[in-house]
Structure formats: structure tokens, C-alpha cells
Amino acid sequence: MGDESFKTTTVMEVFHLLLKYIHYPEMDTKLQEIYDLIETLPDEGQAKEYLKVIVRYVLIASPVPTQRVVQHARRFPGGEDMAGAALQEIREELQHDFDRKAEEYEQRGEQRGELKQSREMLLEAISEKFGTISADLVRRINSVESHETLKMLFKQTFRVDSLEEFKEQVHRATDN
Structure with missing residues (x-):
């Protein structure tokens, strides 16, 4: 499908870009487009929720360096803190998963x-x-x-x- 068919709503376009480019280096530049689109959303609370989800997803799944994700997020009020909180959550989840796996391996051993x-x-x-x-x-x-x-x-x-x-x-x- 062509990109134009996804431009029905801002949210649809945001998630189209996100899903289409998440695993590619172009995600770095597409992140700017995504944030531009988020800024056009009329509901600031909703925009902030989308931003949280997007930052977390990009940090986990994309090849974009963490510093760049944080840098992009700075354009929003509290964006840097949001990215930091997302990073901390990811680290805690990874540590929890690591601890659980280590315990499972230990028990199996x-x-x-x-x-x-x-x-x-x-x-x-x-x-x-x-x-x-x-x-x-x-x-x-x-x-x-x-x-x-x-x-x-x-x-x-x-x-x-x-x-x-x-x-x-x-x-x-x-x-x-």
C-alpha cells in the first residue's frame, strides 16, 4: 500500500511511520516527522500518552541510538524526563527478566x-x-x-x- 492511503488521520499516519520504519536506520529522520505529527494533535494529554508509547517502542525496537531518541524527545515539555523514565523501566524489566532466567537456569542445573x-x-x-x-x-x-x-x-x-x-x-x- 502506498503511504498516502495511511494519511486518513494523524494518529494513523504516526503509527504507519512508526511501524514501517522501526527496524530501519531511516527511523531517526522519521522520528522527527512522527513528533511533528504528534505536535498537531489537539488533545495534549493524548499526545503525551502517544509520545510515551512511541519513545518506549523506539528505544526497545529501533536502531536509533538512545541519545538521539532522548534528543528528539527534548522538543516536548518533559520529554527528556519521559525518555529517561522509559529507559529506567526498560532496564528494570530487563533486569527482572535476567534474574528470572538466571533463577530458572540455576534450578534446572x-x-x-x-x-x-x-x-x-x-x-x-x-x-x-x-x-x-x-x-x-x-x-x-x-x-x-x-x-x-x-x-x-x-x-x-x-x-x-x-x-x-x-x-x-x-x-x-x-x-x-
Whole structure:
């Protein structure tokens, strides 16, 4: 569609420019056009709300350097503060996301470590009771991703009388 078809309202034109150029270097010059259009809006409160959204979006998604976004925003009363507040919000969100991801990775690492330790203990118990065990049995046990299953298999080492009985238990647990 041509640019003219979006010039039905000022707001439509603003968002057309914003969405069309957000990922391109031309966004720097288009930001001036967008701000020119925002200044023409009759409702100052509405203009300020649009400006907040636009500044935040441009800071997050565009290749325009932060300094340039702030510089452009200075033309509005409180624009520099608005850009600073948007930057602070973005930093806080990023820090929160980083902290959450780090916690998730830490928990996953702990779970993997606990699973590894449980598998090693099970393999050691089997070796102590039955001697050498096959590579297939080791592979099957190492494929178990459930603490409950490993715990059940560990208990089975004390209940079964032969390695064959134990293998049957492992096959039942790992074939499901």
C-alpha cells in the first residue's frame, strides 16, 4: 500500500511511520516527522500518552541510538524526563527478566545435578549387588528423567534376587 492511503488521520499516519520504519536506520529522520505529527494533535494529554508509547517502542525496537531518541524527545515539555523514565523501566524489566532466567537456569542445573547423582547411586548399588552391568542397562538408567522412577528403581535393587529381574523393572520403567 502506498503511504498516502495511511494519511486518513494523524494518529494513523504516526503509527504507519512508526511501524514501517522501526527496524530501519531511516527511523531517526522519521522520528522527527512522527513528533511533528504528534505536535498537531489537539488533545495534549493524548499526545503525551502517544509520545510515551512511541519513545518506549523506539528505544526497545529501533536502531536509533538512545541519545538521539532522548534528543528528539527534548522538543516536548518533559520529554527528556519521559525518555529517561522509559529507559529506567526498560532496564528494570530487563533486569527482572535476567534474574528470572538466571533463577530458572540455576534450578534446572540443580535438578540435572540431582538426577545425575541419583543415577550414579543407582548404578553403584546395582554394581555392588550384581557385579558388572551391561552398557544397555547403563544407557537406560541414564535416560531416566524422573526422581520418582530412579527412587523406585533404587528400592528394587534391594527387592529383586537377580540382575534379570532388575532389568525387567528397568525396561518397564523406561519403555513407558
